[in-house]
Amino acid sequence: MIELTELQERISHVKEELSAQTLRLEDLDSLEAFRIEFLGRKGKIADLFKLMGQIDPADKATAGKLLNDLKREANEIFDIRKEKLSLSALDARIESERIDLTLPGVYHPLGHKHLLTQVQQEIESIFLRMGFDVATGPEIEDEYHNFEALNIPADHPARDDWDTFYIDDTTLLRPHTSPVQIRVMEQTDPPVRIICPGRCYRRDTQDATHSPVFHQVELLWVEEGLSLANLKYVLEAFIHEFFGEGYEMRLSGDFFPFTEPSVQVHMRAPGAEDWLEIMGAGMVDPAVLTNVGYDPDKVTGFAFGLGIERMAMLRYGIDDIRVFFGNDLRFITQF
Numbered sequence: 001m002i003e004l005t006e007l008q009e010r011i012s013h014v015k016e017e018l019s020a021q022t023l024r025l026e027d028l029d030s031l032e033a034f035r036i037e038f039l040g041r042k043g044k045i046a047d048l049f050k051l052m053g054q055i056d057p058a059d060k061a062t063a064g065k066l067l068n069d070l071k072r073e074a075n076e077i078f079d080i081r082k083e084k085l086s087l088s089a090l091d092a093r094i095e096s097e098r099i100d101l102t103l104p105g106v107y108h109p110l111g112h113k114h115l116l117t118q119v120q121q122e123i124e125s126i127f128l129r130m131g132f133d134v135a136t137g138p139e140i141e142d143e144y145h146n147f148e149a150l151n152i153p154a155d156h157p158a159r160d161d162w163d164t165f166y167i168d169d170t171t172l173l174r175p176h177t178s179p180v181q182i183r184v185m186e187q188t189d190p191p192v193r194i195i196c197p198g199r200c201y202r203r204d205t206q207d208a209t210h211s212p213v214f215h216q217v218e219l220l221w222v223e224e225g226l227s228l229a230n231l232k233y234v235l236e237a238f239i240h241e242f243f244g245e246g247y248e249m250r251l252s253g254d255f256f257p258f259t260e261p262s263v264q265v266h267m268r269a270p271g272a273e274d275w276l277e278i279m280g281a282g283m284v285d286p287a288v289l290t291n292v293g294y295d296p297d298k299v300t301g302f303a304f305g306l307g308i309e310r311m312a313m314l315r316y317g318i319d320d321i322r323v324f325f326g327n328d329l330r331f332i333t334q335f
């Protein structure tokens with residue numbers, strides 16, 4: 001037999017444990033441990049219920065009420081805690097999975113055409129409007145198209161002006177776009193009206209106005225009855241389109257083996273003191289026309305080769321050609 005008072009003592013002992021444990025319920029795991037300890041089938045409260053058999057029948061009603069109160073109290077603690085801890089567990093999960101839509105995105109800078117490409121395309125579009133076609137030729141050229149066909153025989157000192165990089169004895173990196181004239185005329189009957197933009201190479205030491213890699217636009221117009229006056233007109237029309245007002249152009253005599261007569265074209269920016277050579281030009285030499293099978297008594301033509309870098313330098317006031325190839329974004333992004 002167990003006295004009611006002893007049971008009461010044991011109940012209040014479990015109650016003390018309950019409230020002590022309650023303070024330590026921090027997460028769902030400790031809550032589960034709490035449930036097993038007090039409310040489980042072998043838990044502390046179930047143990048007390050087992051004592052009922054040893055209680056005096058007269059005290060059973062009181063004892064039963066006390067035990068049920070204890071059980072309800074423990075259940076209440078469990079339910080309230082469970083709700084709270086579940087909510088904060090959910091909060092923690094939401095917090096950890098939160099996406100901050102206000103964060104700045106990953107910035108992918110957008111590139112644009114290099115200034116040289118822009119200028120080249122602008123030159124192309126001006127001549128396309130004038131009725132010229134755009135032709136291209138190889139940067140790796142043979143000596144015949146680069147020299148002989150252009151009236152520069154082997155061992156002629158004029159070759160020094162186009163000294164370049166050789167791949168083998170007769171294959172070279174073209175030092176000008178003029179060989180494209182030959183390639184086009186070999187393939188077509190007159191009239192021919194083309195421009196040819198492209199990269200060129202020379203054994204030049206780099207300085208403010210020279211680069212071993214640079215770009216030219218070649219022009220060639222062959223037809224019956226063309227004269228130097230037509231060349232001058234085309235030049236002036238082009239320069240007016242490209243530069244606008246205020247730029248001066250001047251022609252002076254020059255020599256190229258593939259033109260006769262030959263001229264040099266200089267430009268001066270508004271307010272500038274110095275003239276800058278932008279191209280060589282002239283009437284196509286009869287020997288060149290003969291080399292491609294044209295009849296120089298029937299057709300005449302003119303040609304020029306201009307430096308794209310120099311055109312850009314004049315227009316944008318750039319004083320050093322090396323910046324085009326420097327890959328410096330501070331320069332590139334300005335245009």
Ligand code: PHE
Pocket residue numbers: 175176177178256259279280281282303304305306
């Ligand atoms: N090819 C010459 C050069 O690069 C330029 C030129 C082209 C001159 C066409 C006359 C005619 O120097």
